[in-house]
Each structure stands twice: as structure tokens, then as C-alpha cells.
Amino acid sequence: MVAIHHLPLASARGQWCVVSPSATDAQMQANIDWLCSRGHVDCIPIKPGGPCFEPDNLRSHVSFVMNQYYQFNGRADKACYFDNTGIFVFKDPSYGDCEYDY
Template identity: 35%
Template sequence: MSATMIKMVLALLLVTLVRSEWCIANYTCPDPVLQHGLDWACANGADCDKTLPGQPCFLPNSLKDHASYAYNSYYKKFKTQGATCNFAYSGILTNVDPTRRICSNKSNLSLRALPLMGNKMCALCYMNFVP
């Protein structure tokens, strides 16, 4: 690959990273509110099957993480049609990559304090790129 092509790819990647945003669960919300938002997102088009046991995005297995996945899935799928990241005020938009917190969580034995993108499946789940 030529140096010019590499520069173009890096510039495109930088623009993509700068504009990235995620819709995640507001971790200060009580569990019943997050559960309601999760149920709503899953019933209205979020791809929640990937967070079921045995599926690639099941871990970390917590309501907050599953709600974040569902919120982001719904938001990415429908934002061009006017969807917001609200979920009864339990969703928040962030431009901070949530995979840094989730995918390097020392308390989760299956992830073992991996650096960002170290657990590629976890990172892919949060970016909603899992086939």
C-alpha cells in the first residue's frame, strides 16, 4: 500500500473516530428504569438476541451493560429516522468509547483487564458490528 493510500485511510479513520457516538445506559438510573428501557428497545427493533446467554455479547452479564448494548443498537439503527437516545431519560449520548470501560473491566474474569480492543468481540458488540 502506498504512503498516500495509508494517509487517506488514516484520515478517514480519524474522521470516523472523531464523529463516533454511542447511546448508553445512564448508570445512575435505578434498575427498574433501565429494565423498562431495555425491554422497550428490544421490542422496538434493537438487536437484543446477541445479548442472550451463549451469544457473543452476553458478557459482561449485567443489566446496565445489556441496556447499553440495546440502547446503542436501537439508536444506531433508527437515528436517521429521528430516533433519540432517551429511553425515559435513562439513555445518554457519549463520544467516549464505552468499550474502554467494558472491555478492560478487571472485575470481569472473562475479560481480564484487556486494553482497548484487546477483547475484540466485546468491542465489536458495543460498536454493533457483530454479524
């Protein structure tokens, strides 16, 4: 079971930012569009052939790029807000060859 805590929380060691289970498809797509179209993060890993493409679903892809943004911005709590669609997890969400930044 993954521990999930909603904002605000102090940034801590072993903390990742992922999309909330309650986020809608439209919210998730808006997050990906904002992060990938403006060069805020490297979206190549979630493209076909990338290590984080599988599983090929919006929730997996957006969680990966939201975490990249959060980590790049010094793990600041506000860098995981995303219109209240970001949450913190304390178990590494990496899987297979898809490694979430920390």
C-alpha cells in the same frame, strides 16, 4: 475516563448511546423490555452465548441495545432519550467480541 454528556447534543461522529449511571434497575429493565419485546433491536447478542452476554449484568446489556436503537434511528438525539436514562459517550464502548454499532 469516559466523557459523558447529557442530552441534548447534536449527533456527531464517534458518538454512542449508553445508559446513564443514575438509571435505576427498574428503568433499565423497562428499556430492555421495550426494545427487545417489540423487535426494535436484535437482542441475540446479549443472550447467553452471545458476544455481549458477558459481563452478565443489566447495565451492560441495556447499554448495548440502547446504542443499537440509537444507531438504527440515524443517531437522532431523541433516539437516546429513553425517559432521560440515555447519555452520549464519545469513546467506543466496545469490548472483547462485543462490538457496539456505529
